[in-house]
Amino acid sequence: MQGLKKMRMPLIFLLVALLFPLFTDNQYYIYVVTLAFIYAIAVYGMNLVGGYTGQLSLAHAGFFAIGAYALGLLTVDANVPYWLAFVLALVITTVIGTLVGLIALRTKEHFFAIYTLCVGYIIYLIIYEWDALTGGVRGLIGIESPAAIGPITFDTGISNYYLILVFLVLTVIFMKFLTESIVGRTYVAIRNSEELAQTIGINTMKQKLISFVISTFLAGLAGALYASFVRFIGPDISYTMMTFDFLMYAIVGGFGTLFGPVVGTLLIVILTQSLQFMEDFRMIIFGPLLVLLVIFYPRGIVGGYQMWKMKRAYKKKQRSVDQGSTYEGGD
Amino acid sequence: MLIETKGLTKRFGGLVAVNDVEIGIEKGKITAIIGPNGAGKSTLFNLISGYHPSSEGSITFKGEDITKKRSFNIAKLGIARTFQTTNLFETATVMDNVIVGHRLRTKSNVFDAVFRTPRLRREEQASRAKAAEVLEFVGLEHEAHRLVQDISQEAKKRVAFALALATDPEIVFLDEPAAGINPDETENLAALIRKMIDRGLTVCLIEHKMQMIMGLADHIVVLNYGKKIAEGTPEEIQTNEEVIEAYLGGGDKHAEAE
Ligand SMILES: Nc1ncnc2c1ncn2[C@@H]1O[C@H](COP(=O)(O)OP(=O)(O)OP(=O)(O)O)[C@@H](O)[C@H]1O
Ligand SMILES: [Mg+2]
Numbered sequence: 294m295q296g297l298k299k300m301r302m303p304l305i306f307l308l309v310a311l312l313f314p315l316f317t318d319n320q321y322y323i324y325v326v327t328l329a330f331i332y333a334i335a336v337y338g339m340n341l342v343g344g345y346t347g348q349l350s351l352a353h354a355g356f357f358a359i360g361a362y363a364l365g366l367l368t369v370d371a372n373v374p375y376w377l378a379f380v381l382a383l384v385i386t387t388v389i390g391t392l393v394g395l396i397a398l399r400t401k402e403h404f405f406a407i408y409t410l411c412v413g414y415i416i417y418l419i420i421y422e423w424d425a426l427t428g429g430v431r432g433l434i435g436i437e438s439p440a441a442i443g444p445i446t447f448d449t450g451i452s453n454y455y456l457i458l459v460f461l462v463l464t465v466i467f468m469k470f471l472t473e474s475i476v477g478r479t480y481v482a483i484r485n486s487e488e489l490a491q492t493i494g495i496n497t498m499k500q501k502l503i504s505f506v507i508s509t510f511l512a513g514l515a516g517a518l519y520a521s522f523v524r525f526i527g528p529d530i531s532y533t534m535m536t537f538d539f540l541m542y543a544i545v546g547g548f549g550t551l552f553g554p555v556v557g558t559l560l561i562v563i564l565t566q567s568l569q570f571m572e573d574f575r576m577i578i579f580g581p582l583l584v585l586l587v588i589f590y591p592r593g594i595v596g597g598y599q600m601w602k603m604k605r606a607y608k609k610k611q612r613s614v615d616q617g618s619t620y621e622g623g624d
Numbered sequence: 625m626l627i628e629t630k631g632l633t634k635r636f637g638g639l640v641a642v643n644d645v646e647i648g649i650e651k652g653k654i655t656a657i658i659g660p661n662g663a664g665k666s667t668l669f670n671l672i673s674g675y676h677p678s679s680e681g682s683i684t685f686k687g688e689d690i691t692k693k694r695s696f697n698i699a700k701l702g703i704a705r706t707f708q709t710t711n712l713f714e715t716a717t718v719m720d721n722v723i724v725g726h727r728l729r730t731k732s733n734v735f736d737a738v739f740r741t742p743r744l745r746r747e748e749q750a751s752r753a754k755a756a757e758v759l760e761f762v763g764l765e766h767e768a769h770r771l772v773q774d775i776s777q778e779a780k781k782r783v784a785f786a787l788a789l790a791t792d793p794e795i796v797f798l799d800e801p802a803a804g805i806n807p808d809e810t811e812n813l814a815a816l817i818r819k820m821i822d823r824g825l826t827v828c829l830i831e832h833k834m835q836m837i838m839g840l841a842d843h844i845v846v847l848n849y850g851k852k853i854a855e856g857t858p859e860e861i862q863t864n865e866e867v868i869e870a871y872l873g874g875g876d877k878h879a880e881a882e
Contacts, residue, residue, distance in 0.1 A: 474737035485713040494699030494728025
């Protein structure tokens with residue numbers, strides 16, 4: 294019961310997401326929300342290594358693009374069956390992620406951020422310049438939609454919406470189990486103080502690498518889904534701007550919180566779309582809002598909400614000490 | 625001797641922070657390291673706990689050479705430490721801070737976490753039980769669910785102790801545990817250190833509060849400019865000419881004044 298109560302908000306959210314396509318005929322709305330779901334999966338990756346483990350990786354769009362291009366090239370140029378190409382795209386992204394992580398994690402804090410920023414830019418340059426493989430600035434067109442699984446086909450906007458929702462829900466469940474376990478506590482301990490984490494026996498290098506690799510895996514997953522959903526990809530998806538978009542979604546929703554990535558991504562993506570008439574003047578609104586949020590809610594919307602709830606629960610408990618503890622733990 | 629160092633030296637560029645130091649820490653006893661500011665006390669701790677590699681010399685733990693071991697492996701052997709400044713996770717609860725202290729005794733990986741294997745459940749249970757046990761030991765069972773940022777300075781020190789104890793150590797190194805707390809609290813902390821000895825632990829601590837040290841330590845080692853200048857019982861140290869000289873002539877800020 295306690296568990297169900299804790300999950301009430303997310304379950305309502307899921308229900309709304311499941312019913313959403315039934316309440317609108319507007320394909321464009323469905324398209325935008327689907328895109329937001331894809332980005333949210335990528336943001337979960339960034340959130341794991343940045344928000345939980347405290348290593349701000351700014352190569353994230355690069356890995357998103359590697360997943361997207363791997364899927365695109367394998368299906369378009371190499372004619373590999375879709376789901377095989379999908380798995381291969383994840384493997385390729387993860388292998389490159391491991392190699393980058395092994396080197397990048399030798400640097401710390403802001404050096405790590407700068408280093409990964411450079412790695413991200415190099416990935417962009419490679420995609421942009423390697424015309425023969427990636428199609429350079431023209432990009433890749435005609436990527437196929439996800440192949441049918443048995444009787445279920447994915448050639449409509451709505452079927453893609455549900456497919457991607459399934460991946461998003463799986464990602465959230467994965468993150469929930471991971472971050473609420475002692476394994477996740479290990480990551481948070483590293484974020485809090487690498488020095489302290491080492492002296493309580495944590496192999497920080499190994500743990501940082503694992504969380505980095507998982508983060509690139511999630512970026513690759515989002516990228517692969519993006520490629521077959523949008524069916525056209527260009528070098529701009531690996532550009533630094535994209536990384537900073539992901540970062541903004543994570544910060545607004547709540548860096549280091551379980552639901553921050555979904556909340557932040559949906560909110561900003563939908564807001565951006567509805568303010569499109571303002572063109573680049575949107576940033577006049579977003580900029581100051583972001584600054585205020587970071588000052589007053591350093592852990593974003595979800596983090597701020599959790600803090601408020603925790604304080605309230607503690608006060609309640611103070612008032613009725615004799616009722617005994619029902620603490621469940623978790624972050 | 626539980627821990628022994630021989631010819632232990634640490635250079636930072638031209639500065640010799642620890643210079644040819646030989647110490648022995650006896651099992652079940654309280655060993656204190658004292659000395660003026662910058663004498664190299666914390667650096668000595670950093671060397672033993674594997675946080676800095678030594679420039680020269682050797683460290684053994686129960687006869688095993690641990691000189692080249694890295695800090696997380698040293699922790700696994702049963703050597704715990706606290707830091708001069710508490711670097712706890714302020715916006716998490718006391719309990720959440722301490723649970724992870726038992727992580728080094730668990731084997732669960734990402735796979736266990738995602739599939740919630742029996743091993744994971746068992747190890748989480750054990751970590752939680754361990755945290756509850758050490759929090760009770762340090763007298764914080766009632767603060768377990770408060771945020772670290774909301775508890776007193778003294779309580780934070782106790783959380784740091786609890787975290788070190790959660791690693792199941794044989795020996796605990798405490799770097800200035802009584803810094804920044806009042807005399808009554810210092811007395812309580814000293815009692816807690818004695819309680820750790822009663823439980824079969826070995827303690828080595830750095831402290832500037834002489835009154836506390838003289839009443840607590842079995843053995844005192846004095847460092848000055850990285851060198852060991854004296855060692856012995858509190859009585860011997862109090863009457864040692866060279867020690868008095870180092871403290872009075874060394875322009876030490878802390879010393880007896882606290
Ligand atoms: N990482 C480092 N790099 C360079 N120099 C260092 C480093 N750590 C310590 N030192 C220097 O080594 C000397 C010994 O420092 P240490 O922190 O061990 O002193 P301490 O005895 O613990 O002093 P205090 O009582 O003030 O804590 C000091 O001169 C300090 O500046
Ligand atoms: Mg010191």
